[in-house]
Amino acid sequence: MEDRPRQTQPRYDDEIGLVDLATTFLRRRRVFYGVFLAVLLAGTAYAVFIPEKYDYVSLVKLAQKGESSYAENPASIIAILENRWVSEYQSVYHAQHGRNLPFEVTFENPESTGLVRIMSEASPSNKSDVEQLHTQLIDQLKQTQASTVSRLRQNMEKQIDSLSSTVDILEGREDSGAAIAAAIEKRLSLEAILESLQPMQVLAVSRQSPERQGPARSLIVMLAGLLGLMGGVFLAFFAEFAGAVKNQMSEM
Secondary structure, eight states, X not given: OOOOOOOOOOOOTTOOOHHHHHHHHHHTHHHHHHHHHHHHHHHHHHHHHSOOOEEEEXXXXXXXXXSSOBSSOHHHHHXXXXXXXXXXXXXXXXXXXXXXXXXXXXXXXXXXXXXXXXXXXXXXXXXXXXXXXXXXXXXXXXXXXXXXXXXXXXXXHHHHHHHHHHHHHHTXXXXXXXXXXXXXXXXXXXXXXXXXXXOOEEEEEEEEOSSOOSSOHHHHHHHHXXXXXXXXXXXXXXXXXXXXXXXXXXXX
């Protein structure tokens, strides 16, 4: 029985094998090396010269009038800080320095607390400006809170005096036991709130974070190397393609 001749797969001119790819890459290796080194050096330079930035945090505890009640709503305080006091400071800073404030300031109120956190991310060269802004905001807030506490104290003292007078008047009347009991209960409640009034507390002012913010330098260099690797391979094959097109056009 005769052996059938082996059928060979036809090879098309536009097929590219691994050997062709390797040959093309070696032929254009200088393009690859140039792109890879350029991107890597650019990424390294960026990682070295990028300015360091740190978080600066100030923390205050708003004035209290009870265990879980505060003299003013934390959300209202943050709205005043954002829309009034910071805007005023930015206007003054721009007028004095001829430029905008070189950092942002944000505010946060942890849920179910009377804490207000003032945060800024800035370079060490702007540390004094951050401290000045945070200190000014805290001083303004302290004055506002002190006025609020004083006003609450005066109002409650007046109510307590009024209730005491009411009790004295009712004691001389018949069938006034229920009214006297209600007045005394209300007075005791106000006295408890008055005793629990606490002024605003400053817990931290422009405390600098121990670690710099932003991506690590090693990560930037690694990403630059990866980008240079991909870009170098792509441009090496693109250069080969452009050269082939140029040669074909010259033969026409």
